[in-house]
Structure formats: C-alpha cells, structure tokens
Amino acid sequence: MKKIIEGDEWNIAQKGFYPESSLFTESIFSLSNGYMGGRGNFEEGYSGKTLRSFFHAGVYYPDKPQYGWYKIGYPKINNKIINSTDVIGIKISINGRILDLACTSFKDFKITLNMKNGLLERSFVIFDEFKRETAVNVKRFISIHNKNLLAVSFSLTPLNYEGHIDFEPYMNSIVESEDVQGKEKIFWEEVNKDNGTLVVRTKKTDFYLATSMNVKIYEDETLKGIPFIPVVKDCYVGHRFATDLKEGKTLRIEKYVSCYNSRNLSRSEVAVKSKENLKSIVDCSFNDLLSFSEKLWKKKWDKIDIEIDGDVSAQQAIRYNLFMLNPTFTGEDKKLNISPKGFSGEKYSGSTYWDTEIFCAPYFLYTQPKAARNLLLYRYNHLKKAIENAKLLRLKGALYPMMTLDGSEGHAEWEITLMEIHRNSAIVYAIYNYIRSTDDYDYIANYGFEVIGNIARFWADRVTYKKDKDIYIILGVTGPDEFHNNVNNNWYTNFMTKWVLNYAYEQAGWLKNYNVKKYKEICKKYDFTEEEFNNWRIISEKLYINKNKKLSIYVQFDGYLETEDIFMNKEFTKNMFPIVQSWSWDRINRSSIIKQADVILGLYLFNGVFTFKEKKDNFDFYEPRTAHDSSLSACIYSIIASEIGYLDKAYNLYKRASRLDLNDYNNDTADGLHITSMSGSWMSIVMGFAGFRINNGIISFKPNIPKVWKRLSFKINVKERYFLIVITQNKFCIELESGDEILIGVNKKRYKISKGKFLEVNINSNN
C-alpha cells in the first residue's frame, strides 16, 4: 500500500479517497471516548468495502467458540464485543440520487482528524453529468466531556444550481457483527421506541441500549423549521426530511445522539437518561459542545503529551498513538480493560490479553496512576475465576485466561490457551511495577498478595522436578514468541517464573511484618503456610535457566539452537509479510525465526538484573531472527537498542512501532488499529530514548535521543510526583512540578531535586 496519510504535528490527514484502502481509512479515523466508539465510517453510508461498526465498551454477546477438537480448558462460549446501534447514519439523496462515494462522482476528497479536540472532518465536492456541483463538509466528534454524546454536522452547498434534497438521519440496530462463528450475526432486538428514542436489547446477554437523537437544520446560519416524516421500522428510528437546495447557500444538518447502555444503569433508566441528556444540551451549538470536549482534551494533553521538535513524522506518530490509546481506556470503570483493537474493529473480540500488563500498564502507571490501579483490580476481581480455571486443568493456584471479557477463558487453541501461560507472571510483574512506582504498599496487603500468592502456587505446581540434576524445569509452554509452540524451558517463561516465585516468597515475609492481621487472614483464606512460601523460594533457586556460553546468549528454549537458522533479511522480501501467509506453520516452528521479543522482552522487564554485554549479545543474536510479526515487538527491541547505543536501529524500530498503523507496516490496519502496542511507542521514547528506569527504588534516566530530534519533552508521574523532562542533544533537564524532594539518577550520577526546581545536566547524546 502506498503511504496515504499526511498531516502535521496535530492533524492526521488523507487527501484523496482510495476505494482499495477504504477499510484502512475507516480504521485510521476511528473515534471513541471510552464509553463508546466506532470506525471512521461515512454518515451517508458506503456501498463499497466497509466495516460499519460502532461499539459500546463491555457490551458483548456469547458467540460460539471456534476450534478443531474440544480440549479441557477451552471455553464453552466465547464472549465478543458486538456491533451496536448505528448512530452516525444520515441517508442523503440529492436531486433524487443517493449520495454514496462508491457510486457518486466526486473530487477534492479530504479527511482530517484534529487530535487537539477529536474532531473528524471530511470534505469533498460531488458532481453529476449536468456538471451540477455540491460541496460537502462533514464534521463528527464523540465528546469526552459528555460521555454519552456523539454529534454530526453535515453541510451541503450547491455550487452552481438550484435543486432538491431528501435526507434521513436515523438510528438503526439491525447491524451485523462480522467476526462471529455462530449462525447469528445480528444480536439486537427492539424493546421499544418513539420518534426520537430507540431502545434495544441484546438477545442473550440482555444488555439494554437506548439512543436518542435530535436533528437541527440550518440554511447558512439560520435555523429552519422543516417538518419530518417519522420512519419507523423494526429496530429503526429515522426522520425523513425534504427541502430545496439553493445555489450558494449551505444546508447544514446537525445530528445529536445520546447513548446509554445498561452496564452501569438499570434497564428502565437507559431511555430516561438518554432523553434527559439530549434535553440538557438542546440549546448548545455544535461548536459549544466541541469546545467543552476540547477543553478536557487540553487538560489531558497537558499531562500526557510528548513533544518532539525537528521530526514532524515522529511527533505526529506519538500524538496519534496517545490520541487513540487514551479514550480506549479512561480508567474510570474497573470492569473495563483494554482490547488490542479498542473501538476500531471487532478482531480479538474486545477481550483483554497480557498486552494490558506488559505493554499498557506502564503508560497508564506513569501518566494516570489511578487508571493503572484499576487495571490491576480488574485481575484481582477475576481471581476466583482464575482459580477455577487452574482447577479445571488439575493445577493448583490461579491461571488467568489468555483472553477474557469477564474473567473466564475465551481462547481455544491449546498451544496458546494451555501453554502461553507466561501471561500469569505478567500480572505479578504489573503489581510489582505498580508498587515500585507508587509506593502504594497497601495495595499488596489489600489486593496484590492474594493474586501473587495464587499465581506462585500455580507455578510451584506447574514446574517439573528433575531429580537427577536437582533442578526444576518447565515443560510444554509457548513463550511470547508464538512461532514456537509446545516447547520446553522457554527462557522468558522460566525467568519470569523464577522471579515470581521469589517475589511471592519475599512479599509473604514482607506482609507478615507490614500487616500481620491481613497476612493471617489471607493465609487462612487460601491455606497458605510458611512451608509453602519456603518451597517457592527453593523452586525459584533451582529453576533452570538455559544459557549458551559459547554464543553468549540466553537460549530461547530447549532445542532452539537445533532449528533451521534463518535470518529475516535473507529469506523474506517485503511482499512475504505477514510471514504466516508465506511459510507453513511447521516450517516456521522448525526455524529460528521468532515472532516477537521473547528473550529481549525479559531483558527489558528486568533491566537492572542484566549487564550491558548480555543485552548487547542477545540483541545482536535475536534481532536478525525476529520477524516483528506482532505489534508488540518493535517497541521492546527499540528500548534495548537505545540502551546498548544502537541509536539508528532504535530510531527505526521506534518509527516502525509508532507508525505501525499510519504506515500500515503489517498490512492489517484494515481490521482495526493496534491499540495495545500504542503504549509501546510511548515506552520506546520514555524508557528508550529518555532511558527512564526505576531500579532499587531510584528513578533514573539515561538520555540518548535520535540525532534528528532537536528536543524531546514529556511529563511523568512517579512516586506521587510530577516530573517535566526536557532532553536536547546536549542537555537533560528535569523539573519536579509537584511532590517532595527526591534523589534521581542521570546517567551515572545522582542529583537531588525539589519542587519547582529545574535541574540541567550536560550529556553527550552520541555516546
């Protein structure tokens, strides 16, 4: 695909419309506010290739899972986020012809997303064989101020004729979901409706959704009182209007839609709330409403923005990543989490993966710590189900699901569901990371240790003791590198397990001192004993770690070095990606190609434990063999590349990570955006180029920004303090905006900084 995204630091723009890339464009221009959201579909409809989708967070349906032969641990049902009421739609017919960019002739197409306020604007000029031209301009936003509001402003200006227009703003719940296995594709049925409100419910899960709409019509700036004919069909409410079009005059249709679902409301309330909300904004203009939302966006940007001077492409990319990631998870609702596609597509069924703990949690942790805490509580609230899941597999402790919407397992491929169990350790790591960044020790006592202990218990049961060597090994797993299934002693899994068991042992001891009542309470609840804690320590000590001294690398799994050794750049040309569509699965499995950061991910997570040489040697070995087939790969490699001084490589990997969707590197943005990897871009900058770390309780930086960057600045929140960081090629500057005095490290030195003070350190960014 050619590169079609343009724009600037604050805007994402596409000039010209490319039917072959219509799905890509729809994904790129997705909008959401955490409560609801959808793809960049066209209000007037589009009969070409389209995924017309609008989702409500947490509103799902139990689909039939897809698998070959059933195995224990597979889900009996598969919860999936579903397409819900189409609220953007306005049917348009000009001079008797339906407006549809798949059929209508048009020119000067442009679509722009303004990341300052979330306004999506689309303009084009349509024409017919009589050379009648109409300028069209469409604006849409989903408010982050009024979480239940979506607004559309649809303007039409006949440039050289007088004519006639029919239009019908509507709400329609007869919408298909694409990514479903069962026979049903439409999950809604009508509850009731009136002229302005439609209430529908999901068939099995009984979620209610009320949508209300209000339509205002202007000619130039004059409000017009045109009567409409109500169009009332099953699961559909429309208002049909007809009027004249006057040359040079702009007809503007404003559509305001209020949406309430029953996730946090009673079923009887949704319609009431929906109507009330619409009523409360009846006197506000489109621009008023947009400005309320814009003000909140400004507040948000003040906290989360990363400024990059001297590199528009990089600046645009990180803002796009943050713009899309933030409204995917606002952190307000503990029952919600982050799905790999957010609100931009059905793929991954809206479910939560280990992406949350390893890739998303750090971003939220350092910008919005309360949101990060809710990500942890999400897992705490699913502990009971994770214990049940382990029990089903005849294992002790807790095994968290590979993917979930409600705590139960939604995945059904044995090599992943039953074997990609490093996900369990990621949950402990996220707790550890939260604690070391916030010093919120009460979290361990009140929630964390129950999770940590049950995961440690799982691992203590899942390992295998080898008597002859007096070691513990871990058989039959799939590491983060999903290209090698059912392997033994995946280094990442083993290392994480070793760490988890020891951390759990330590936390048990710590908790006994910190809060003996809570300690006893938890021990009683789960039958934990000191003997069991000690056993975790012993297993941790004896857990096997596979290192090849000759190659000076950690070996990804037993037998990895026996595989056919393949270098990505020798075997794969551009048109062979994704490689699973070029090579058969067995061939990939018996080669050295790895899907994504595996050993390297471990080196990143436990950065303080490994030497510079270890990082360099492993990077040198694994990077040429890595396909970066997962969106979660390039960002991690970029961080390690920064650390070992491979600055060009780090920069290229950052671009790959941050422009993954804008440049469609993986040829799959059409399905939706890679939301969970967007925080990876943030990490590539903050952990990578700025070299931010917390080791042994000390916040430190090892700055080294790309040569083309004149200045990098961002804010982070650590240990209840806000820091502003500014890095240039020669200087590292830090200001403590709020919180108590603290010691920080820059490169190898330590500095004390206090509130309102600005520290400037000379650095040589080229070392």
Added chain:
Amino acid sequence: MKKIIEGDEWNIAQKGFYPESSLFTESIFSLSNGYMGGRGNFEEGYSGKTLRSFFHAGVYYPDKPQYGWYKIGYPKINNKIINSTDVIGIKISINGRILDLACTSFKDFKITLNMKNGLLERSFVIFDEFKRETAVNVKRFISIHNKNLLAVSFSLTPLNYEGHIDFEPYMNSIVESEDVQGKEKIFWEEVNKDNGTLVVRTKKTDFYLATSMNVKIYEDETLKGIPFIPVVKDCYVGHRFATDLKEGKTLRIEKYVSCYNSRNLSRSEVAVKSKENLKSIVDCSFNDLLSFSEKLWKKKWDKIDIEIDGDVSAQQAIRYNLFMLNPTFTGEDKKLNISPKGFSGEKYSGSTYWDTEIFCAPYFLYTQPKAARNLLLYRYNHLKKAIENAKLLRLKGALYPMMTLDGSEGHAEWEITLMEIHRNSAIVYAIYNYIRSTDDYDYIANYGFEVIGNIARFWADRVTYKKDKDIYIILGVTGPDEFHNNVNNNWYTNFMTKWVLNYAYEQAGWLKNYNVKKYKEICKKYDFTEEEFNNWRIISEKLYINKNKKLSIYVQFDGYLETEDIFMNKEFTKNMFPIVQSWSWDRINRSSIIKQADVILGLYLFNGVFTFKEKKDNFDFYEPRTAHDSSLSACIYSIIASEIGYLDKAYNLYKRASRLDLNDYNNDTADGLHITSMSGSWMSIVMGFAGFRINNGIISFKPNIPKVWKRLSFKINVKERYFLIVITQNKFCIELESGDEILIGVNKKRYKISKGKFLEVNINSNN
C-alpha cells in the same frame, strides 16, 4: 456401561432395550454392503436418543472446516459424507397410537444380527393399558448380491384383540447430518418423484440419488391387495395404508427399496436403473432375496473366516470384526476407500486416513489381494494433489493429506495436518508390503515408483542437516502418538523416513534394470536424476536414530525422557477414560503417557530388523505408559506381546482390540464402530498368535495361541497361493490349497509344501 451384547459364534444379540444405550445399539447393529449402509435404526422411528443415518459411499458435501486461526495447508472446504434418503422408514400406528419404543410400552425386546447372512432381526411385544398385546418382528438386510437393494419385513400379530392399523412405508430426504460446521444440516433437494420413486440431488456437489420402493402386504402368508393413499411432500414419498388387525393373524409389511446414486451413472440414469432393479425382483420373496445374499456371504466367509474353538467370545468378536469390515470396502471401486467409522456414523466424515495403509491394507492383502491393489491405486490417483499440497507448503515432492475424500486435505489442526506426516511413509510401506506379498513387480513400474519417488523427494526436503554432527534430523512432527505434538526426531517418523529413502533409492536402481523405458519415462516426468537418488541414500544413512543405551530403548522423541514419567495403572482409574476428558492437553503433552503404539508400531512393521531383546525391552518400557486411547493401539501391542512370549498380555490385548465395540471399551461406540481397527484384530491373530511373517521373501509362522483356544484356523493368500492354516496347542498344520510349491518357515525350520498337501509340525505353544 454394562455389557449388554450376548449371542454366540455366528450371532450378535442384545436382549432388552436400554434407552441410555440406544446410540450404542444403533452402532452395533449397523448394516452395509459397500455401496450403501446405515445404522441399526428402527424402521418405525424412535423419538429417544438416535442418530438416524443412512449413507451412500462417496456421496459427500463440502462443509465448512473447523479451526481456530487459518494456517497455510488448511482446507478451504471440508468434504463430508452426508446422511442421505431414509429408506428403511415405516410409520406404524396401532389402534390410533404411534409405535415408538420411546413411548410405547413393550417387553421381550431382542435384536439379533446373523453374521452368516447379514440379517438383522428385532422382536418385541407391545402392550397398552387395556392389556392389548401385539407381537412385533422386524427383519432387514442390505443385499450383497444385489448392491442396490435393501429389504424390510415388518410383522405384527395382535395376540389378544381385534384392532386397526395405519402404516406408511416411506422414503424421506429431509434428513439432517449431525457432524457439520456450516449452517446447512440438510443437503438434499428434490429433482422429481412419482408414486414409487424419489429423485433428489445434493445441493453443491450435485450427486443424484434415486430411490424406488415396492410394498407387499401379507396376512399370514396371503398377499393382500390393500389400496394405499400416496403421501407426497417435498423430498418425500410415502404410501399410506389402513387395515384391520385380526387376533392371532400376522400382518406382514414387506418393503423393498432400490437405490442408485450418480457416482458411477449419469444423472438421467439413476431413476431408470432404480425402477428396473425393483421390477427385476418383483417376483422374489424376502427369503429368496436373502438367500441370494446369503450364498455370497458363504463364499466370502469361506475365504475370510477365522475359526477359534474353545473361546466363544473371541470367536464371536473376530467374526463381528470381519462382518463389519468387509462390506465397508468391497475393493470394486478404486475411488472408494475405508473410513474409520465406515457406514456406522458420521464421525471422521467418511474420510480416508493412514489407517488404510497400516491397519487395513494387510487384511485385504492377505484375503483379497485385488482389493488391496485398489487401495494402493487410490493413492496413486491422488498423487498430483499430494504434489500440489507439498508445493503449497513450499516443500518438494508429495505430501498426502491427513484425511481426504478426493485427494485434497480435509484436516485442519496444524500439529496433525502439517506435522503428523509419517502418514506419507505409510503409503510407501503399503506398496512395499504389497509387492513382497504378491510379487506383482509391474505395479512398481506402472504406478508404485511415481508415488515412492515423490514421497522420498518430500522427505529429502523435509529433513534438516546438522553440520556439526554430520547427521540429518527431523524437526517439528507429531508421531502416531498424538499426545505429543510438535516434537523433534520422533523415532517412528525418523525410522520410517530412513527406510523410505533407502527403499526409494533401491527401487530406482531396480526399475532401471527391470524396465529402463519406464524408468526413463518417470525420470523425465518428475525430473528425477541419479544424483537425487544417491542423495536419498546418503540422507538415509545419516538420518538420526535416538537410542538410549542405558534404558535399552528407542527414545520416542527428543526430550521424551525429560517428561513427567507416568504409569497408566497408577494414575488412571476406569472412570477417567478417555483420558483427554480427565487431563488437560498440556498435562498430557508434558507427561510420558502415549496415546498408542508408536515405537512399538515401528518394531512391528520392520519386524525382521529388530532383535527379540529390542522388542522385549521396548515393550516393557512403553506398554505401561500407553493409554491405548486410539483403537489402533491394542492390536499392535498384542502382536509384539505374542512375539516376545507374553501370551496372557497378548490375549488380553486381542480381546481389547477385537471386542472394542462389542464391549464399548472406549465409551465411544455410540458415535459409530471402529472399522479401521477391525483389521487390527485380524492382524493380532494372523501376525500375532499365528506369527505370520514374510521376511527376505520367505513366508513363515511362529505359532503360539492362547491357552484357552483349542484350535485356530484361517486362510491366507500370499504370493498367488491360498493357504489353509490350522493351529492347536501342539500342532501347526498348513495346506497349500492352490498355487505352486513353496518353501515356508515354521518357528526356526523350513518346509517345502505343494498344492493339496497338508504339512503338520509339532510345536510347543507354551515356549
């Protein structure tokens, strides 16, 4: 399940009807003749648990395959044998009440299968609250004499009342298939019909099927001319009758159905043929038609029967196995093959697996060599598709599908589809075995070598060269033991490959001498060169074989000895079978439990290559770790047990193999019979207890029959000779019934026998 099958040497009987086992009973009393067949359903219908199925060999439908994520090599469609027109049905209503054993009160239920002639007979007495009793007797057979004929005789005798009966013999094509993934469950649509004939076609595959019926009604033995009302609905033809029932008089409804499908006929012919056939038998009685079929059965039994004196259970079992296996594949149609469930169930979709080459081919080879040849030609005719399949996976040569109906791959689980590739070698082995048993060398020249060469070429590409050790290894396979997926150097796969490559090399040399024209022709067709042939030999020599000297065993795969060592009898109690419903897949994978004969299968296939000690040591090691979860396991272990003198073990394993369905050992006979393992029972006797082998061209026996057996006798056809073998506890007797004089071995001695001569050798069966 309690043991409910009784009977004797020639009959399978069940007294009493058990609704909880209705599916088991239906499976056990399946009938077929190779052209068509179905389960032991009740003519009058049954509203309880039932799989009402009737199949036509090779009449399939392209279903949607089931898998998680698509991988290269997975089928886009999945051909499946489908349920076809219900031809046995007769609706019965006595005194206004529908006869249905799920509702009607009854006693004295008995169902019997006569294996001499294939007659299925069912009798019971129904009664109502007025104590009106009616004796019912139903007979049914599918003719092996007239391949298109099925006949039913349904008799009712009011024992103590005068009454009224309505009945409706019918043909109905609105029949659901159960084991389908797509939305459609009914695959037939009507073409046309008249009073006596129904023509239907399959929706996508356009198979035509005509069924015609003729009904005769008798009172006692007097033919009654009762008029009927035609019942004509979509895809349905029925004849509705009503008449009086007289006390003590038997009303008998005879239904004759003729069935023709368009597999080997033009679509326009099916109805004509069907009517003609029915016309041709109009003057024959039920018993006449049965006797024609019985005569052919007698001829068949003369060739295939195995007689066991002193052990009714063993005798009944082997006859049942042969009775079911034979009509599944008559060997007349090269486009047909043998599916694991035959005509007794939908599971495995009527497809061909490697079961054919390893388990079924030997039985047909030694009883009906021409049929065996057609099994080989089936694969020869699919060679082109196997080459395409390998190409799709970027491999050279040919990879035959894991399951197929038409040569294309129907399987979609990567660890099997792409990794259980030992199936390829089984095809070469079957050719080798055919040649050594028939001396039909022309087969190699005309067909065999093309297959052998392309399979050898596949292996030469699929192996991995390890430079450091100068060996070839095979990575990423699943052996016959499907409990361990994606392993390296599965011993069975490696050994088979080593053998195939060398055999292919030898055959190339042999063919050059034998028929240089053909040799050149084949070399040209596939670009074979002497260099390539030599390379096969080199790879064969250097192919790695994993042997553990300390344990004195062949190691099933790299790392097998690292798995958690589990003994079946220690971990699994009876109610834990099948173990995949007790243990999670990962737990099984990382344990030493094996599903079925794997190393032991290799020792059996290359019996002459391995020493007595090797067989014993490997048996001792692997047998306690074997779950026999596949029906293809016990028979192989039984053979090796016989060979190493574990006679009790061999006998128990034979019983497990041969009574697998009759005793429902795997709790899954409800789904259908284990047809492909039935030939395994034959092998347990002929290869096992009689110790029949061909090594270095010499036919030999090492007899050792179970202690309770007074006498074992059977016939085999080897090297164009018919042998009758009789074994007692003390004597081994052999007669050459036809063919030239030949040298045979009995235990360690050799004897010359000639036609009509009877050789008797004293043996000590207890050594």
